[in-house]
Amino acid sequence: xxxxxxxxxxxxxxxxxxxxxxxxxxxxxxxxxxxxxxxxxxxxxxxxxxxxxxxxxxxxxxxxxxxxxxxxxxxxxxxxxxxxxxxxxxxxxxxxxxxxxxxxxxxxxxxxxxxxxxxxxxxxxxxxxxxxxxxxxxxxxxxxxxxxxxxxxxxxxxxxxxxxxxxxxxxxxxxxxxxxxxxxxxxxxxxxxxxxxxxxxxxxxxxxxxxxxxxxxxxxxxxxxxxxxxxxxxxxxxxxxxxxxxxxxxxxxxxxxxxxxxxxxxxxxxxxxxxxxxxxxxxxxxxxxxxxxxxxxxxxxxxxxxxxxxxxxxxxxxxxxxxxxxxxxxxxxxxxxxxxxxxxxxxxxxxxxxxxxxxxxx
Amino acid sequence: xxxxxxxxxxxxxxxxxxxxxxxxxxxxxxxxxxxxxxxxxxxxxxxxxxxxxxxxxxxxxxxxxxxxxxxxxxxxxxxxxxxxxxxxxxxxxxxxxxxxxxxxxxxxxxxxxxxxxxxxxxxxxxxxxxxxxxxxxxxxxxxxxxxxxxxxxxxxxxxxxxxxxxxxxxxxxxxxxxxxxxxxxxxxxxxxxxxxxxxxxxxxxxxxxxxxxxxxxxxxxxxxxxxxxxxxxxxxxxxxxxxxxxxxxxxxxxxxxxxxxxxxxxxxxxxxxxxxxxxxxxxxxxxxxxxxxxxxxxxxxxxxxxxxxxxxxxxxxxxxxxxxxxxxx
Numbered sequence: 139x140x141x142x143x144x145x146x147x148x149x150x151x152x153x154x155x156x157x158x159x160x161x162x163x164x165x166x167x168x169x170x171x172x173x174x175x176x177x178x179x180x181x182x183x184x185x186x187x188x189x190x191x192x193x194x195x196x197x198x199x200x201x202x203x204x205x206x207x208x209x210x211x212x213x214x215x216x217x218x219x220x221x222x223x224x225x226x227x228x229x230x231x232x233x234x235x236x237x238x239x240x241x242x243x244x245x246x247x248x249x250x251x252x253x254x255x256x257x258x259x260x261x262x263x264x265x266x267x268x269x270x271x272x273x274x275x276x277x278x279x280x281x282x283x284x285x286x287x288x289x290x291x292x293x294x295x296x297x298x299x300x301x302x303x304x305x306x307x308x309x310x311x312x313x314x315x316x317x318x319x320x321x322x323x324x325x326x327x328x329x330x331x332x333x334x335x336x337x338x339x340x341x342x343x344x345x346x347x348x349x350x351x352x353x354x355x356x357x358x359x360x361x362x363x364x365x366x367x368x369x370x371x372x373x374x375x376x377x378x379x380x381x382x383x384x385x386x387x388x389x390x391x392x393x394x395x396x397x398x399x400x401x402x403x404x405x406x407x408x409x410x411x412x413x414x415x416x417x418x419x420x421x422x423x424x425x426x427x428x429x430x431x432x433x434x435x436x437x438x439x440x441x442x443x444x445x446x447x448x449x450x451x452x453x454x455x456x457x458x459x460x461x462x463x464x465x466x467x468x469x470x471x472x473x474x475x476x477x478x479x480x481x482x483x484x485x486x487x488x489x490x491x492x493x494x495x496x497x498x499x500x
Numbered sequence: 501x502x503x504x505x506x507x508x509x510x511x512x513x514x515x516x517x518x519x520x521x522x523x524x525x526x527x528x529x530x531x532x533x534x535x536x537x538x539x540x541x542x543x544x545x546x547x548x549x550x551x552x553x554x555x556x557x558x559x560x561x562x563x564x565x566x567x568x569x570x571x572x573x574x575x576x577x578x579x580x581x582x583x584x585x586x587x588x589x590x591x592x593x594x595x596x597x598x599x600x601x602x603x604x605x606x607x608x609x610x611x612x613x614x615x616x617x618x619x620x621x622x623x624x625x626x627x628x629x630x631x632x633x634x635x636x637x638x639x640x641x642x643x644x645x646x647x648x649x650x651x652x653x654x655x656x657x658x659x660x661x662x663x664x665x666x667x668x669x670x671x672x673x674x675x676x677x678x679x680x681x682x683x684x685x686x687x688x689x690x691x692x693x694x695x696x697x698x699x700x701x702x703x704x705x706x707x708x709x710x711x712x713x714x715x716x717x718x719x720x721x722x723x724x725x726x727x728x729x730x731x732x733x734x735x736x737x738x739x740x741x742x743x744x745x746x747x748x749x750x751x752x753x754x755x756x757x758x759x760x761x762x763x764x765x766x767x768x769x770x771x772x773x774x775x776x777x778x779x780x781x782x783x784x785x786x787x788x789x790x791x792x793x794x795x796x797x798x799x800x801x802x803x804x805x806x807x808x809x810x811x812x813x814x815x816x817x818x819x820x821x822x823x824x825x826x827x828x829x
Binding site: 216239314315340364 | 591592593594595596598663667668680682683684762763766767768769770778780784787788789790791792793794795796
């Protein structure tokens, strides 16, 4: 008798919990559309990498136009998910949408290049004052675990005159999924067949070697604490925290020091009309090869979830401002301003955004 | 409804006592009525209270079941894609959609049990010291508060401390014993975890030891037992189940700890070759990869990892309860 009672209670509990979950799911998407009714606040979510720059841009734009932008830097993947669920007005990502993400969308999404960044190779060799040179081969070899010592002949050959120590190479990589990892592994896939077949590219990959650190600061910690350490961090982070980083040979054969100007140069290539281009292994002769654009993502057709034309126009003007006047804030924060070609492509994409079939910006 | 009851109550004493009622008696009667009225309301309130309590208590059960249901439903995609092999698959490759949780399950169990192993002597020593040797005084008070403070410190602070202090120490230890000096890894995480879980077993054990009836102890002493003998043959057998429950509580904490472990474990999906090797736990993988899980199967695989962690915790708890029961009987 008692067990029957217990069973009944459990069954009821399961049913109620199921019902609660269903309603909570519906509730989740419901609140998103409700918050859209406030017309002077734009909601955005996505990449963490451009967050400092975007925050600066949004606060400056707020001073001029009084528009409030609530940007949540929850990561590119999260931003894309929220955009897919239509709970935000725009998303932001360090990587163009992949096929699986594209197919989850209910309507076409546009990629507007908003800023550019780079990933640098930082190392910890206390006795070496010169800047080390790296070639794509050497980088792939180190991160695959084939090159194990700093005095390996392959490293020595491109760093003549530098007395390399016989230290073990200790690789650090990002443990959290990140756009930085995506740019770096995309680059390695392009320059190394071995890497492409063994590891591949993505925001998290199955690293054949090394230690994972959370965030740029985690990787930087791993490098700084271990003599012989090497890892990849964002350029802006490396500059701000005074880390040593190497020159890298690009496609044209030049050894390029990563800098704001060499990243902008990397983006000065012919960009396809949809804005989706990887700058890694750029053709530009003076461009740094591990560079990447960061995009703002918006739906091509802006009339959904009862959003007003007024709000959509405000948002589009904001994005237009970001890729033009907003770029002046890049340098101070160590981001690379967009190249002329990238801005031109961005303008064309913005003009193709429609509201109820009619273009929003003239 | 209420008014008729009141009328009855008012009329009844008048009928019983007739017309000869002194004012004092009326006052007494009115007092009595008030008391009866209040108790009537009290019964009502009692019922409301009982129902509220039951609903709130049931809500907790519903909540836990709801979480489990969510985990199961959301991991269906991954369960379909990888099957049961998910549990012993050795590769975790989000690029190729190969998801095997074995390295993380191993990492979780290794760090938790190693931490438990390291922490038991400390927590038992604290428990016995505070429970039996010096239950009162400023030093035991200080010790007690300090141990409680250990549980109150946020785990990210342990992570920082581990990274800044413990990692270099472990690295120099590794250099001495001749393994690759990394500093980060399973061993370091276990040390951090051990510190974090000391208070759980210690405070429970201490209060259990204080509850040992003094006539038992006095009887043993009067028979000429030394302190050590009393602890060994009276206190420990008497408090077995409590000490064990404390250990379980610690283990539960160790299994789920995320932040501090993530910061010092080295975060690699390779299977750890020794306790000094870097690894990953289920909780740390979820914390690391959840935000950027960029395709549905990947996300689902991470949620399945959460489900496995949930189930491992439930199983360990159930086994623990069973063992505790056996010990006490």
